[in-house]
Amino acid sequence: MFDVNKFKKSVKEWIRVNADGTEMDLRDYCDEIVPPQHYQANQWLIEQTVSWYKHILERRVEEQGDAESEAGEI
Numbered sequence: 001m002f003d004v005n006k007f008k009k010s011v012k013e014w015i016r017v018n019a020d021g022t023e024m025d026l027r028d029y030c031d032e033i034v035p036p037q038h039y040q041a042n043q044w045l046i047e048q049t050v051s052w053y054k055h056i057l058e059r060r061v062e063e064q065g066d067a068e069s070e071a072g073e074i
Contacts, residue, residue, distance in 0.1 A: 002038040004045065011049055015056070026053050 007030075014029050015021065021029075030046040031039075 002035060002042055004042075007033060007042075007045065015053065023050055023054055023057070026050055 010033055011026070011030065014026065018025060027046065027050050030049055034042050034046065
């Protein structure tokens with residue numbers, strides 16, 4: 001049986017270790033850790049995880065832009 005909680009913990013650890021990882025890097029990682037016999041049933045989870053990570057990356061860019069504009073105001 002596929003353990004969704006273990007998957008989530010593994011993804012969070014991957015993000016922590018691979019701070020500069022791309023969406024494609026994360027997708028590849030997810031593809032590796034989901035067993036082939038459970039892949040189709042959990043494809044939604046991979047899609048949701050990559051979408052969530054895309055949101056994280058977009059927020060990082062926004063926060064970086066805000067920090068740069070604040071630094072220019074000083």
